[in-house]
Amino acid sequence: MRIPSLTLLAVAFVASLPSNAAADKRPNIVFIFSDDHSPNAIGAYNRWLKSVNPTPNIDKLAAQGMVFERSYCTNSICGPVRAVIETGKHSHLNGFRQNGDKFNWDQQTFPKLLQASGYQTVLYGKYHMEGKPQGYDDWVVLPGQGLYYNPDFLTAEGKVRKEGYCTDLVTDMAVEWLREKRDPEKPFMLRVQHKAPHRNWMPALRHLDAYDDVLIPEPPTLFTNHEGQASPSRNQELEIDRHMDPNYDLFVDLTAEFALPASQETQDRSAWANMKRMSPEQMAAWRAHFEPLDKEFHEANLYGEALVRWKHQRYMRNYLACVKGVDESVATMMKTLEELGLAENTIVIYSSDQGFYLGDRGWYDKRWMYEPSFEMPLIVKWPGVTAPGSRNYDLVQNLDYASTFLDVAGVEIPSDLQGRSLVPLLKGEKPEKWRDAIYYHYFEYPSVHMVARHRGVRTDRFKLMHFYQFDEWEFYDLEADPQEQRSQYDNPVYAAEVAKLKERLEALRVEYGDETDISPRSAEWREKVRRKEVKE
Ligand code: SGN
Ligand code: CA
Numbered sequence: 001m002r003i004p005s006l007t008l009l010a011v012a013f014v015a016s017l018p019s020n021a022a023a024d025k026r027p028n029i030v031f032i033f034s035d036d037h038s039p040n041a042i043g044a045y046n047r048w049l050k051s052v053n054p055t056p057n058i059d060k061l062a063a064q065g066m067v068f069e070r071s072y073c074t075n076s077i078c079g080p081v082r083a084v085i086e087t088g089k090h091s092h093l094n095g096f097r098q099n100g101d102k103f104n105w106d107q108q109t110f111p112k113l114l115q116a117s118g119y120q121t122v123l124y125g126k127y128h129m130e131g132k133p134q135g136y137d138d139w140v141v142l143p144g145q146g147l148y149y150n151p152d153f154l155t156a157e158g159k160v161r162k163e164g165y166c167t168d169l170v171t172d173m174a175v176e177w178l179r180e181k182r183d184p185e186k187p188f189m190l191r192v193q194h195k196a197p198h199r200n201w202m203p204a205l206r207h208l209d210a211y212d213d214v215l216i217p218e219p220p221t222l223f224t225n226h227e228g229q230a231s232p233s234r235n236q237e238l239e240i241d242r243h244m245d246p247n248y249d250l251f252v253d254l255t256a257e258f259a260l261p262a263s264q265e266t267q268d269r270s271a272w273a274n275m276k277r278m279s280p281e282q283m284a285a286w287r288a289h290f291e292p293l294d295k296e297f298h299e300a301n302l303y304g305e306a307l308v309r310w311k312h313q314r315y316m317r318n319y320l321a322c323v324k325g326v327d328e329s330v331a332t333m334m335k336t337l338e339e340l341g342l343a344e345n346t347i348v349i350y351s352s353d354q355g356f357y358l359g360d361r362g363w364y365d366k367r368w369m370y371e372p373s374f375e376m377p378l379i380v381k382w383p384g385v386t387a388p389g390s391r392n393y394d395l396v397q398n399l400d401y402a403s404t405f406l407d408v409a410g411v412e413i414p415s416d417l418q419g420r421s422l423v424p425l426l427k428g429e430k431p432e433k434w435r436d437a438i439y440y441h442y443f444e445y446p447s448v449h450m451v452a453r454h455r456g457v458r459t460d461r462f463k464l465m466h467f468y469q470f471d472e473w474e475f476y477d478l479e480a481d482p483q484e485q486r487s488q489y490d491n492p493v494y495a496a497e498v499a500k501l502k503e504r505l506e507a508l509r510v511e512y513g514d515e516t517d518i519s520p521r522s523a524e525w526r527e528k529v530r531r532k533e534v535k536e
Pocket of ligand 1: 035036077078079099128145198199200365366448449
């Protein structure tokens with residue numbers, strides 16, 4: 001008997017299928033990712049900002065899906081979080097330890113693997129990893145931090161300037177791709193990545209007055225003295241009081257020549273650095289909004305705690321107005337998926353690169369392993385899989401995203417990935433051996449905001465942090481002290497627990513292969529760094 005050739009067999013097989021069965025029905029993934037959006041500023045997380053109802057649309061997504069209550073990043077800073085997502089490997093292995101590093105795009109990434117398996121892969125917006133993205137069928141990205149108004153974008157063909165507000169422009173590109181550019185026969189992974197609500201907090205004109213009449217709640221730790229912590233907590237530069245600049249950060253008009261500060265240097269550190277990008281019409285609307293508020297501020301002549309409170313209100317109003325733009329983007333994406341009949345087979349994920357201090361501990365910015373900047377929002381709607389309104393309390397990380405996406409697509413997860421697929425958790429299953437501790441390592445010091453390097457471990461209840469350049473430790477019982485106000489590192493009551501966590505930290509270091517030099521630096525080096533005489 002003659003055996004038919006493989007080609008003939010394949011033709012016969014395809015011909016025997018119903019006409020549309022050739023289409024690949026694996027789930028689509030829409031990954032909406034913002035920059036510096038704290039879970040505290042998401043209604044669904046039920047935290048201290050909930051009363052201002054900051055995110056009705058993200059909350060709707062949460063009501064239809066699963067909210068991860070214990071989601072943490074590996075290294076609380078933009079580029080590194082993204083590199084971990086791309087590779088599923090910790091910073092010390094993927095090579096992107098701190099902002100300013102360059103990502104090596106030649107390495108294995110999850111979009112490359114998805115693409116090879118037949119997914120369409122698309123990336124729009126902030127990526128912050130330098131270089132030409134690989135593994136994407138289409139990409140249009142912001143250079144570096146990107147700008148809020150009339151930003152430049154990088155494309156495969158070169159740089160283009162787009163007129164409008166950044167969050168809207170990124171959403172529009174994603175919508176246009178879904179409506180007009182997608183191949184309906186193939187599944188897709190679409191990344192919609194916003195600059196907002198990153199510093200300098202510039203809302204869309206339509207949202208400028210969104211919170212004018214709202215008294216924003218204050219976090220319980222707006223006024224703390226950091227006496228209960230190791231020295232790095234007192235020697236940072238991210239306090240609302242001492243480091244948040246009313247003009248550069250809050251757009252308060254402090255000069256007679258607001259529109260054009262005298263020197264290049266003063267321009268760069270003034271509101272002008274960001275406002276100069278606006279069109280005359282945009283700038284007129286912007287100034288019309290802030291002028292009466294600035295007048296009131298100057299007349300009030302505030303100082304001390306009253307000034308901190310005022311700065312906090314202004315900061316939060318602008319930040320939350322930026323969040324509003326992102327929240328609208330989520331609504332637009334969900335509506336578009338509905339209209340195109342894609343909602344049922346599309347997983348929608350909302351996340352952000354790290355948490356953020358919204359006055360917590362008296363601070364803004366991120367970087368630390370303390371909860372407000374260590375956590376990452378993570379909300380997932382997977383129709384037919386995530387139970388509507390469900391909550392998960394397992395320890396999860398950005399390290400897990402790559403494995404999760406591959407698992408969703410039925411692609412084999414390479415053995416060198418360090419995260420774990422969240423698919424069982426999304427299904428509501430409780431895997432027998434889920435991780436019981438999280439490993440953290442932050443590398444960027446000395447640098448902007450002056451947060452010392454540290455590594456650490458967090459379990460369900462305890463946290464150990466090691467500021468190794470300074471040879472100082474902190475330890476917290478998160479049940480007894482959820483705001484991490486007083487380190488118990490030297491408290492004999494916790495001695496056994498501290499010893500256990502030190503062992504755990506070492507075991508995780510070995511497991512993840514982190515060979516970073518963690519020897520303490522000399523007293524002389526520490527002093528020089530603090531006097532700004534050393535840059536690394
Ligand atoms: C800029 C910001 C910092 C911020 C870093 C990192 N300064 O340097 O406030 O910590 O980015 O942010 S700014 O004057 O440019 O606003 S990150 O999101 O990229 O990690
Ligand atoms: Ca960020």
